[in-house]
Structures are given as structure tokens and as C-alpha cells.
């Protein structure tokens with residue numbers, strides 16, 4: 232099975248409600264969908280949402296990287312030379328992790344198809360379903376309380392609450408959500424870099440003293456501020472998770488060496504695909520640190536790929552794979568399905584994706 236042709240297209244998917252974080256607001260999700268076509272007619276799928284405020288990648292830059300820089304290095308290669316192909320993707324250029332992730336995903340999809348193996352089994356097959364949280368966007372406390380109640384009614388047991396706009400109001404937001412969902416629901420916070428280290432310590436301690444029972448706090452401080460992240464980790468009892476600080480294997484090596492965080496949020500769009508994400512997870516595992524499998528605001532293509540790796544490996548102890556469930560429609564045929572708070576992995580070969588409706592080639 233040889234790679235013959237690479238195509239890039241775009242889908243726009245309206246959200247159920249606006250997605251709001253300390254970094255951005257989105258009303259309609261836009262995702263680049265990549266097809267890697269093989270000479271036997273098989274099609275491997277990958278995706279790359281433009282998350283400029285986190286990865287720095289725009290759809291224009293992703294499409295150019297795939298079509299003009301990385302893609303041409305893959306055409307003509309035999310899918311059985313998987314490791315060589317994955318190396319070629321990573322070494323073709325620096326940065327551009329979203330473009331690399333899309334191609335790496337599609338190559339894994341083709342490899343799974345070639346051997347008739349679903350990707351979660353290829354990655355280890357530890358589970359065939361995974362539990363996810365659901366994100367509550369940052370809003371007025373009363374709106375967030377109502378959103379959290381709806382998430383629980385839909386079957387979610389873990390709520391990821393976006394904060395990071397301003398400390399005092401963030402406390403009231405979390406208080407309102409805890410009151411709304413009661414004591415049995417797990418609450419995770421994601422500040423998306425919104426706090427300063429001392430402010431984060433004060434605030435998290437205040438939440439601990441108030442008995443708000445927070446499971447973890449994701450990326451309290453600026454992505455570059457590893458020392459600040461460690462300062463927070465060292466001075467609170469609540470677990471601290473690195474997200475925007477943890478892109479590459481080297482970032483994670485440094486974070487773990489410094490003991491700057493308790494948990495790592497692994498995302499395909501930060502790591503550059505399933506290959507590097509699996510290495511990051513193994514590194515964290517060797518340091519005794521658990522991982523969450525996270526996602527950007529992306530379609531079910533990337534969610535299926537991420538869920539496959541997470542289901543395969545036991546080091547993934549948490550999942551934030553809600554993006555496709557935040558969308559009002561689903562153009563992706565096949566892949567995972569959501570059953571309340573669980574993602575059910577497909578038993579078809581590869582990603583098990585058969586098409587994407589409304590895909591417009593660029």
C-alpha cells in the first residue's frame with residue numbers, strides 16, 4: 232500500500248453554545264480535514280483545527296505545510312515503512328505541530344486499515360470505551376451553574392470549568408458550579424494561563440479552604456512560566472496539570488525533571504500526532520505521572536484518534552475529549568460514538584471513518 236495523493240479540505244460545524252475560555256471565543260468550529268490516499272483506493276483521515284492562540288497554527292499555514300512542505304516527502308512511500316514515514320513528518324520542518332498531527336493520524340489510519348486492526352487495539356487495547364468530562368465555558372456564575380446542571384443531566388460525571396478571567400469572579404463561578412452539581416460530581420478547572428503564580432496559589436487555597444473539592448487545576452499560569460507552574464504545584468494541595476506548557480517531548484522532560492506539575496494534558500495538536508503523543512505518555516509514565524488525553528475544538532476525526540491512543544494505554548487516567556459533543560452537528564461518518572459520558576471506540580480497522588460530509592477541498 233503506497234501513498235499516492237494528499238488532499239486538504241475544510242468543514243465548518245456550528246457549536247451548541249459559544250465556547251469561551253480565557254484565551255478566546257468560538258461560535259462555529261472550523262476544522263481542516265486531510266485525506267491521505269493510497270494506491271489501493273484506501274483513504275486515511277486526519278484533522279487539524281486552527282487554534283492560533285495555543286499552537287500558532289492557522290488553517291492557511293497548516294494547509295501550506297501539508298501541501299507544499301511535509302506532504303510531498305510522503306508521496307510514493309510504502310505504508311509498511313511506518314516509522315520512516317512518521318520520522319519524515321516530524322523532521323520535514325520545525326513547529327507546525329497541527330499539520331504534523333493531521334498527517335501522522337492519517338498514516339496511522341492507513342496502517343490500521345492495511346492490517347485490519349482498530350487503532351485502539353494497535354496502541355495496546357487496554358479499553359474499548361473511555362470516560363470524558365464536558366467543558367463549561369466561562370460566563371456569569373449563574374449561566375455556568377445552569378450549563379453544569381445540563382451536563383450532569385446528560386450523564387457527565389466530570390465537569391471541566393473554564394476560568395482565568397479574574398480571580399474574585401472565578402471563585403464565585405466555581406462556587407456556583409459546585410452548588411449546582413452537588414458533592415458527587417468531579418470539578419476540574421482550566422485557567423488557560425489566566426492567573427499569575429501568587430494569585431493562583433491564593434485562589435486555589437481559598438477554594439480548598441471553602442471545601443469546593445476541585446479535582447485538578449489545568450494550566451493556571453502562562454505557558455512559558457515553568458517556574459511559576461512549579462510554584463503553584465508546590466504551594467497547593469490540589470493537583471496541577473500542565474497543558475499549554477507541555478507541547479513537545481522536551482517540554483515534558485523538563486516539566487517532569489523540575490517536578491513542576493502533577494499531571495500532563497497530552498494533545499495530538501500540541502505533540503504533532505499519535506507517534507509523539509505516545510512517546511510523551513511513556514515518558515510521563517516512567518516518571519510516575521498520569522496523563523489526561525485532551526483535545527482542541529475539533530471534529531470527531533481527531534477525537535477518534537485521541538480516544539484510540541487513550542483507550543490503548545493505561546497511563547491515560549483522564550480524558551477531556553468532549554469537542555465533538557460541544558457541536559450541534561456531526562459531519563464525520565464512523566469513528567467514535569458518544570454514549571452519555573463515554574466514548575465508544577469503533578471496531579472497524581484504523582480510525583473506522585468512512586467519510587466527512589460537507590468537506591470542501593482547498
Ligand SMILES: C[C@H](N)C(=O)N[C@@H](CCC(=O)O)C(=O)O
Nearest residue numbers: 282366525526527528551553554
Ligand atoms: C475542547 C476542550 N475541552 C478544551 O478545553 N481544550 C483546550 C482549549 C481548546 C481551544 O481553545 O480550542 C484546553 O485548553 O484544554
Ligand SMILES: [Mg+2]
Nearest residue numbers: 421449450474
Ligand atoms: Mg487546557
